[in-house]
Amino acid sequence: LPPASEKHGLWGRLNAGEVVVGDGGMVLQLERRGYVKAGHWTPEAAVQHPEAVRQLHREFLRAGADVLQTFTFYCSEDKLELSGNVTDITGTQINEAACDLAREVADEGSALVAGCVSQTPCYLENHNEAEVKSLFKKQMDEFLKKDIDFFIAEFFRYAEEAAWAVEVLKTSGKTVGATMCISPHGDMSGLPPGDCAVRLVKAGADIVGVNCHLDPTACIQTVKLMREGLERAGLKAHLMIQPLGCHTPECNLTGYISLPEYPFALECRSLTRWDVHKYAREAYEAGIRYIGGCCGFEAYHIRAISEELRAERGFLPPASEKHGLWGAALEMHTKPWVRARARREYWENLLPASGRPRCPSMAKPNLTSGSRPKRKRKDAPSSHQPLRHRRAPLKFRVRTIPV
Ligand code: MET
Ligand SMILES: [Zn+2]
Numbered sequence: 001l002p003p004a005s006e007k008h009g010l011w012g013r014l015n016a017g018e019v020v021v022g023d024g025g026m027v028l029q030l031e032r033r034g035y036v037k038a039g040h041w042t043p044e045a046a047v048q049h050p051e052a053v054r055q056l057h058r059e060f061l062r063a064g065a066d067v068l069q070t071f072t073f074y075c076s077e078d079k080l081e082l083s084g085n086v087t088d089i090t091g092t093q094i095n096e097a098a099c100d101l102a103r104e105v106a107d108e109g110s111a112l113v114a115g116c117v118s119q120t121p122c123y124l125e126n127h128n129e130a131e132v133k134s135l136f137k138k139q140m141d142e143f144l145k146k147d148i149d150f151f152i153a154e155f156f157r158y159a160e161e162a163a164w165a166v167e168v169l170k171t172s173g174k175t176v177g178a179t180m181c182i183s184p185h186g187d188m189s190g191l192p193p194g195d196c197a198v199r200l201v202k203a204g205a206d207i208v209g210v211n212c213h214l215d216p217t218a219c220i221q222t223v224k225l226m227r228e229g230l231e232r233a234g235l236k237a238h239l240m241i242q243p244l245g246c247h248t249p250e251c252n253l254t255g256y257i258s259l260p261e262y263p264f265a266l267e268c269r270s271l272t273r274w275d276v277h278k279y280a281r282e283a284y285e286a287g288i289r290y291i292g293g294c295c296g297f298e299a300y301h302i303r304a305i306s307e308e309l310r311a312e313r314g315f316l317p318p319a320s321e322k323h324g325l326w327g328a329a330l331e332m333h334t335k336p337w338v339r340a341r342a343r344r345e346y347w348e349n350l351l352p353a354s355g356r357p358r359c360p361s362m363a364k365p366n367l368t369s370g371s372r373p374k375r376k377r378k379d380a381p382s383s384h385q386p387l388r389h390r391r392a393p394l395k396f397r398v399r400t401i402p403v
Contacts, residue, residue, distance in 0.1 A: 009112060009149050009150060009175060010067070010112055010114075010149065010150045010175050010177075010207075010290075011150070011175040011206060013066075014207065014238040014289055014290065017289070018289070018313070019284065019289055019291065019309050019312050019313050020066045020067060020289060020290045020291070021064050021065055021066050021067075021291060021292060021302065021305050021306055021309070021313075022065060022066070022067050022069075022240075022242050022290060022291060022292015022293065022302075023057075023060035023061075023065040023067060023068055023069055023292055023293075023302060024060055024063075024065075024245070024292070024293045024294075024297035024298055024299060024301060024302050025212075025245065025293060025294050025295040025296055025297045025298075026043075026053075026056060026069070026071050026073065027041045027043065027073050027074075027295070028263070028295035028296060029056060029298060030045055030052060030053070030056065030071075031263070033052060033056075035048075035049045035052045035053075037083075037085060038263050038264070040074075040083040040085045041073065041074050041083075042073075042074050042075065042079065042080055042083045042085050042086070043071045043072055043073055043074065043075050043094055043098060044080075044085060044086045044089055044094055045071070046071045046072070046094050046097040046098040046101060047089050047093050047094055047097045048089070050097060050101055053071050053098070053101050054101050054104065054105055057071075057101060057102060057105035057106075058105050058108070059298075059299035059319075060299055060302055061105055061106070061108060061109045061111055062299065062317060062318045062319045063299040063300065063301075063302035063303035063306060063317055063319045064302060064303060064305070064306030064316075064317030064318075064319065064320075065111060065292070065302055066111055066112060067111060067112045067113070067114050067290075067292070068102045068105060068106045068111050068112070068113055068114070069102070069113075069114045069116045069152060069154075070095070070098040070099050070101075070102045070113065070114065070115050070116050070143070070148065071098040071101065071102070072094065072095050072098045072099075072115070072116050072117070072139065072143075073116065073118050073154075073155070074118055075091055075094050075095055075098070075117075075118075075139065076091070076117065076118075076120045076122070076135040076136070076138075076139060077091045077135055077138060078120055078121050078122045078125075078135055079120060079121055080094075082121050091138075091139075091142075092138075092142055095139055095142040095143065096142055096145065096146060099113070099115065099142075099143055099146030099147070099148055100146060102114075102148075103146065103147050103148070112149040112150065113147070113148045113149050114148065114149065114150055114151060114152045114177070115139075115140070115143030115146075115148040115150075115151050115152070116151070116152045116153075116154055117136050117139050117140070117151070117152075117153050117154075117165055117169070118153070118154055118155040118156070119155055119156050119157060119158075119161060120132055120135050120136075120161070122135055123158065123160075123161040123164075127160075129164060132161060132164055133164050133167070133168050136153075136164065136165045136168040136169065137168050140168060140169055140171075140172060144172060148174075149174070149175075150174050150175035150176065150177065151169040151172065151174055151175070151176045151177070152176075152177045152178070152179065153165035153166055153169060153176065153177070153178045153179070153205075154177075154178070154179045154181075154211045154212075154242070155179070155180075155181045155211060155212055156178070156179075156180045156181065156187075157180070157181060157182065157187060157188045158187050158188055158189055159180065159187045159189070159191050159195070159196040159199045159200065160189070160199075162178050162180055162196075162199075162200055162203075163199050163200055163202075163203035164203075165178070166178050166200055166203040166204050166205045167203050167204060169204075170203070170204035170205075175206045175207070176204060176205050176206055176207070177205065177206065177207035177208070177209070177240050177290065178200045178203075178205040178207070178208050178209075179208070179209045179210050179211035179240055179241075179242060180193075180196055180200075180209075180210055180211075181210065181211060181212045181213035181214075181255060182196065182210060182213070182222060183213070183214055183218055183222060183251070183252070183253055183255065184218060184221045184222045184225055185253055188253075192225065192229070193210075193222045193223075193225035193226045193229065194225050194226060194228055194229020194230070194232065195229055196208075196226065196229075197226035197227070197229045197230050197235075197237070198229050198230060198233045198235060200237075201230060201233075201235045201236075201237045202235070205237060206237060206238065207237060207238040207239065207240045207290055208226055208230075208237050208238075208239065208240065209223050209226065209239050209240030209241050209242070209288065209290065210222045210223055210226075210240075210241060210242070210243070211240075211241075211242035211243070211294045212242070212243070212244060212255070212294040212295055213244065213251075213255030213256060213257075213294075214243060214244060214248055214251055214255055214256065215243055215244050215246060215247050215248040215249065215251075215271075216241075216243040216244075216271070216275070216276075216278075216279035216282070216283070217249070218243075218248065218251070219241050219242075219243035219244075220241065220243075220279070220282055220283055220286055220288075223239055223240075223241050223283075223286060223288055224286055226239065227239055227286070227287060238289055238290060239286075239287060239288040239289065239290065240288065240289075240290035240291075240292075241283050241288045241290070241291055241292070242292040242293050242294040242297075243279070243293060243294060243297075244256055244293075244294055244295055244296050244297075245270060245271045245276075245293055245294070245295065245296025245297035245298065245301050246266050246269040246270060246271065246295075246296045247269045247270075247271065247275075248269065249362070250362045250363060250364075250365060251365055252365055252367070254365070254366075256295075258365040258366045258367070259363055259365055259366075260363050260364070260365075260366070261363060266296065268354050268356065268359065269296075270296060271296070271297075271301060272352060273300055273301060273303070273304040274304075274347045274348060274350070276293075276301045276304035276305060276308070277304055277307070277308040277348075279305075280304065280305040280308040280309055281308055281309075284309060284312065291305055291309070292305070293305075299319065300319075303317060303319045303320060303323065306319075306320065307320060307323070307325060324342070326342075326343065326344035326347060326348075327341055327342050327343065327344075327346065327347050328342055329342070330342035
């Protein structure tokens with residue numbers, strides 16, 4: 001169990017039955033703002049554009065986030081090398097700068113800082129436990145040089161790799177949350193969500209759940225399956241959820257990356273703040289107490305979680321000073337037909353139009369998962385040998401999730 005000093009940390013808060021509001025998506029949002037390269041999704045902006053990262057952290061804090069996650073997605077040494085995106089900055093520099101940024105902003109409020117690791121190319125490449133674990137250990141040691149409160153291992157497609165990350169992070173003695181980017185069908189080796197959760201808790205995870213890849217509806221369904229798996233095994237853990245900020249009802253095993261709109265035309269699918277109210281309530285009712293968002297979740301979505309759960313938390317966040325509940329600020333509008341929208345029933349029951357007459361409401365997802373491109377030797381800016389890649393085997397057929 002985590003040390004007593006963590007009584008007021010994440011572990012203590014969750015054990016006391018508190019709701020913990022997570023932050024939103026960093027890489028997708030910073031790509032849209034011009035600081036991250038799509039396809040690569042590496043976080044060198046922590047060093048190159050600290051002001052951009054700091055600002056996004058601040059927006060999430062102001063919206064009520066209790067946790068700021070370090071901007072260290074895909075910041076393992078092998079992923080940085082594979083992306084070939086930075087030659088003049090090391091992974092160590094990015095990890096350390098990201099910790100400093102998250103801490104600086106967290107201390108402007110009373111947020112916790114989570115040091116985050118994610119899936120590695122090395123795992124797909126060779127399944128070598130020692131090698132994969134050494135990548136996580138390196139990142140963990142860099143985080144531990146800085147002031148972080150707990151760890152999150154997130155965005156894992158395979159329970160095995162996530163469990164390896166958890167085993168490494170637990171050696172720190174700190175609280176560890178683990179979230180997988182899986183659907184109700186389970187992980188990429190066919191392990192059902194309940195069994196994934198059991199595996200993660202047995203590896204030492206204190207909090208388990210899902211992040212990214214699918215919309216709130218599918219993610220809640222998956223976390224419920226995790227909870228049931230834990231109950232069947234007689235194991236206890238807190239539950240965590242950070243879904244996409246997009247509607248993906250027709251998605252399948254491969255998640256939103258299989259949508260034709262990924263990643264540059266997803267806007268039509270964005271959740272409204274009212275969708276988030278519904279999500280936050282459903283997640284809470286499912287017994288999930290760490291409730292945040294992943295890609296597509298912006299500050300106003302996080303504020304909507306904070307507003308929906310204001311009674312349970314006992315306060316509203318600073319950003320709500322500029323937002324009347326359920327549209328109440330519209331009472332001041334000069335036009336009577338807009339004033340008429342200053343009520344909960346209006347926004348709760350609205351079916352928003354897309355304004356795009358020729359658009360279908362559903363897309364046809366691509367049915368295969370892609371292989372990684374080989375990096376061209378002559379373009380390779382790194383002095384290291386590029387990694388070899390092979391197609392990740394899809395062990396079972398892609399199906400559509402009934403929701
Ligand atoms: C592709 S999932 C990304 C997760 C990470 N915490 C981020 O928001 O940047
Ligand atoms: Zn995400």
